[in-house]
Amino acid sequence: MTSDPSIWETYLQTDAGRLRKSGAAASAASSPGRRAQTSPPVPNPWDVFTHQGKPYRVMRLQPGDYPGHPIRPHQAVTALVHTPTGTPQIHGQATARTPHLVHVIWEDEKGEMYGAWLPHLSVAFDNLPPHPTTEGEQP
Known part of the structure; x- marks a missing residue:
């Protein structure tokens, strides 16, 4: 696994070039003014979380044709979140898997909750039982 941001930049540039080449046909229904009325642009299409005081953009993966099988109860994990500017290590909960x-x-440092599909090799399941919520209570 590598945290070199250049591999992500290559993919982002390839996708941007592909989007530019696939322009919509010029018609009244697909004119820029008409599209803005029906589907306004998203103010910030990226999810940005904060880790150790630095903002990171979440790279979104999708499970495709594989159904996600729920993990119940959720399991504590340590995961590497791949972003264009680095690969921070976070602690979270696994909720499903393919x-x-x-x-x-x-939860990031600002208290916001995030969720993302991450490569299986980037996620390590913690073997420690969860901490008891009250003194004397069994996990």
């Missing part, structure tokens, strides 16, 4: 991906939820 043969290749694990869905992980976590």
Whole structure:
């Protein structure tokens, strides 16, 4: 596994070039003014979380044709979140899995909850039982 941001930049540039080449046909229904009325642009299409005081953009993966099988109860994990600017290590909860991906939820430093499908090899399941919520209570 590598945290070199250049591999992500290559994919982002390829996708941007592909989007530019696939322009919509010029008609009244697809004119820029008409599209803005029916589907306004998203103010910030990226989910940005904060880790150790630095903002990171979440790279979104999708499970595709594989159904996600729920993990119940959720299991504590340590995961690497791949972003264009680095690969922070976070602690979260695994909620579902496919043969290749694990869905992980976590809370960033600002208290916001995030969830993303991460590559299975980037997620390590913690073997420690959860901490008791009250003194004397069994996990």
